[in-house]
Amino acid sequence: MNEAILDHVKHEGHNIYTFWFRPEKKIDQIAGQFIEVHVPHTNPDSRGIRRWFTISSSSTTKELLSITTKMADKNGSSFKIALRAMAKGHKLKISDPMGDFVLPKDDSIPLVFIAGGIGITPFHSMITYLKDKQEKRNIQLFYGARELDELVFANELKQFEGLDFIPVIQNAPTNFKGQTGFLDSKKILEQIKDKRNARVYISGPEPMVEKFKKEFEELGINKNNLVCDYFPGYN
Numbered sequence: 001m002n003e004a005i006l007d008h009v010k011h012e013g014h015n016i017y018t019f020w021f022r023p024e025k026k027i028d029q030i031a032g033q034f035i036e037v038h039v040p041h042t043n044p045d046s047r048g049i050r051r052w053f054t055i056s057s058s059s060t061t062k063e064l065l066s067i068t069t070k071m072a073d074k075n076g077s078s079f080k081i082a083l084r085a086m087a088k089g090h091k092l093k094i095s096d097p098m099g100d101f102v103l104p105k106d107d108s109i110p111l112v113f114i115a116g117g118i119g120i121t122p123f124h125s126m127i128t129y130l131k132d133k134q135e136k137r138n139i140q141l142f143y144g145a146r147e148l149d150e151l152v153f154a155n156e157l158k159q160f161e162g163l164d165f166i167p168v169i170q171n172a173p174t175n176f177k178g179q180t181g182f183l184d185s186k187k188i189l190e191q192i193k194d195k196r197n198a199r200v201y202i203s204g205p206e207p208m209v210e211k212f213k214k215e216f217e218e219l220g221i222n223k224n225n226l227v228c229d230y231f232p233g234y235n
C-alpha cells in the first residue's frame with residue numbers, strides 16, 4: 001500500500017466530487033486503471049472501509065492523482081460519509097493501480113466509449129492522457145446521465161479534437177439539443193461509424209454494463225471487441 005495525502009476536493013456536479021491526492025511516492029498508472037482506497041473510520045457499516053475507484057486523472061498530471069465519485073442521495077455508506085468529511089492534509093492508504101481497462105496499443109483501432117454516469121472516470125483519464133500527449137485517436141463517446149448537472153467533465157471532454165461527444169440525458173431540460181432518454185444499445189450501434197473494427201468500451205454500474213455486453217453480443221459485435229469495466233455497489 002502507498003501513503004497519500006488529501007490535497008483538495010472539487011465539486012463537479014450534483015453530489016459528485018473529485019478527491020485529489022498527493023501520493024508519497026510516484027504511482028505508475030496506465031490511464032483507465034483503478035486503485036483500492038482505505039478510509040478507516042469509527043463505526044463503519046457492513047460495507048467496510050475499502051473501495052475500488054478508477055483513477056480519474058492521468059499520469060500526465062504530475063504529483064497528484066484523483067478519484068471521482070458520486071455520493072448517494074440517501075442511505076449513503078459510512079465510507080463515503082467519512083471520505084467526504086476528510087480534511088485537507090488527511091493521510092490515507094491507496095494500492096498500486098491495477099486493471100486492463102486501458103487503451104489498445106494499436107492507435108488505428110476506432111474506439112467507442114460508453115459511459116453510464118460516474119462510469120465516465122476511466123474515459124476521462126484516457127482522454128486527458130491523449131490530450132496531454134497530443135495523441136490523436138478516433139473516438140465516439142456515448143455518455144448517459146440522469147440530469148445535465150450529472151454530466152461531469154463534459155466541457156473538458158468536448159474540447160478534445162477527434163472526439164465525437166454524444167451526451168444522452170434522461171431528464172433533459174426542454175432547450176437541450178442533444179439525445180434524450182436512456183442509453184440504448186440498438187441506437188448506439190446505428191451510430192457506430194466502423195461497426196466491424198470498433199473496440200467498444202463499456203463502463204458504469206454493474207447491471208448496466210452486463211446488459212450492454214449481452215445486447216451488443218446479440219447484435220453481432222465480436223466478443224473480442226468488447227471491453228468492460230463494472231462498478232458494483234450502485235443500484
Ligand SMILES: Cc1cc2nc3c(=O)[nH]c(=O)nc-3n(C[C@H](O)[C@H](O)[C@H](O)COP(=O)(O)OP(=O)(O)OC[C@H]3O[C@@H](n4cnc5c(N)ncnc54)[C@H](O)[C@@H]3O)c2cc1C
Pocket residue numbers: 034047051052053054055067068069070071072073074075076077079080099118121122230231232233234235
Ligand atoms: C474496478 C472498479 C472501479 C470503480 N470505479 C469507481 C469510480 O471511479 N467512481 C465511483 O464512484 N465508484 C467506482 N467504483 C464503485 C465503488 O467501488 C463503490 O462500490 C461505489 O462507489 C458505491 O459506493 P458505496 O458502497 O460507498 O455506496 P454509496 O455510494 O454510498 O451508495 C450507493 C447506493 O447503493 C445503495 N446500497 C448499496 N449497497 C448497499 C447496502 N449494502 N446497504 C444499503 N444500501 C446499499 C445505497 O443506498 C445507494 O443508493 C468502482 C468499482 C470497481 C470494482
